[in-house]
Amino acid sequence: MPETSTAKILTTESGAPVADNQNSAQAGIGGPVLIQDQQLIEKLARFNRERIPERVVHARGSGAYGYFEVTDDVTPYTRANFLNTVGKRTEVFLRFSTVAGNLGAGDAVRDPRGFALKFYTEEGNYDLVGNNTPVFFIKDPIKFPDFIHSQKRDPFTGVQEADNVWDYWSYSPESLHQITWLFGDRGIPASYRHMNGYGSHTYQWVAADGAAYWVKYHFKTNQGVRSLDAGQAAELVGQDADSHQRDLHQAIERGIFPSWTVHVQLMPVAEAADYRFNPFDLTKVWPHADYPLHKIGRLVLNRNPDNVFAEVEQAAFSPNNFVPGIGPSPDKMLQGRLFAYADAHRYRLGVNHTQLSVNAPRATTAQNYGRDGLGAANTAGRAKNYEPNSYDGPRQTDQALAAPTAVHGWTGTHAALAHAKDDDFFQAGELYRLMSDGEKERLIANLAGSIGSVGRDDVVERVLPFFHAADADYGRRLQAAVEAIRNADEA
Secondary structure (H helix, E strand, O other): OOOOOOOOOOEOOOOOEOOOOOOOOEOOOOOOEOOOOHHHHHHHHHHHOOOOOOOOOOOOEEEEEEEEEEOOOOOOOOOOHHHOOOOOEEEEEEEEEEOOOOOOOOOOOOOOEEEEEEEEEOOEEEEEEEEOOOOOOOOOHHHHHHHHHHHOEOOOOOOEOHHHHHHHHHOOHHHHHHHHHHOOHHHOEOOOOOOOEEOOOOEEEEOOOOOEEEEEEEEEEOOOOOEOOHHHHHHHHHHOOOHHHHHHHHHHHOOOOOEEEEEEEEEEHHHOOOOOOOOOOOOOOOOOOOOOOEEEEEEEEEEOOOOHHHHHHOOOOOOOOOOOOEEOOOOHHHHHHHHHHHHHHHHHHOOOHHHOOOOOOOOOOOOOOOOOOOOOOOOOOOOOOOOOOOOOOOOOOOOOOOOOOOOOOOOOOOOOOOOOOOOOOHHHHHHHHHOOHHHHHHHHHHHHHHHOOOOOHHHHHHHHHHHHHHOHHHHHHHHHHHHHHHHHHHO
């Protein structure tokens, strides 16, 4: 009797065994290939469709699974179930990314880093979408597409143009705080493990007694902050464009699990109206002297994805995915992202992207009346697809996830209500004055190198006064450095 083989049998997608996966069917030896060859046609058709639209922003990313563990009692501030017990652990997925680069771009570049975290809680998935900086370039979502276009490839030259970058920033003085972060020492992290993360936006926490707080999240790396200077980064990108992906993957495979200590800042809701600047302005930070950090837990990454495409490229985060006890704030950029992020995933991945393994709830089950569409699993089977119904279908709870926010006034396109210290420059100046002499020198060199490469004098003349307004020394030193570069180029 022949020996029984235990080898797996290759099949077509319909499950039929494949006889030959090395040679296409032909009309005779040396003849034309036959269209009836199911394996050939199926493989080529799938190959042509392997790629999906890449993210317009945050296209280049890496990710890992892990857990969040509560280390300190926060029940006086939020009724979120996953935060209700010290020692409680919740599975998470974290995706790191650059902002401006394409899917195949280098990792070690001067760019903010995305820090998108999905908590698989017992009350549904909670997505926290932030960056490795506590602020951003703009504070109104209507400016976001134009801002990103100025940072991306030029329609004519096909490359990123310094003239476009600084032309846009010269009309957006609110960008100065983030620019100072970006061109400072932390502008190019040495790895994803060696940088902090921030929720960046202001969110809302609501306690069981109904007390509401505005909250900001801080993730402090336990590996220590390490960054690259421009020369080190250029050398590393040339040697290994995938440096951050490789570092994260290899560290976890070796059992070196990166971790972050998680803190929050808490502002009682009633204090927001009279705070000295708009607390919902994404270009501002809350000084720790006003609202100190409260430690709440630790974040640990301990497992690599099995398939980067399925779990990193198809990971979908939306800041509109809240759980009871957590909600949005009037932060205008956050409000825009509540729509834009989920809409981007419906376009990229389809309306049923929440059924993909990486995006589906894990500690609970999604129960709703969404059906059909491309890629629908329709796991509800014969259950009714309308609500209300008399067939014991899922029903609403009548319990709001977060606290209501009072609104008043007329509809229209309004600038934010001015607070006493609402200007675009003072926090950039405060950040500059916190820097050591060496940090200031490197910041000036990085900025001067970028602004000095701008071809148009009017753009340079428009943007340099921003730095003078932030700090006299900041402006004077940068102007001198830029003029030195431009004069040398003209010589």
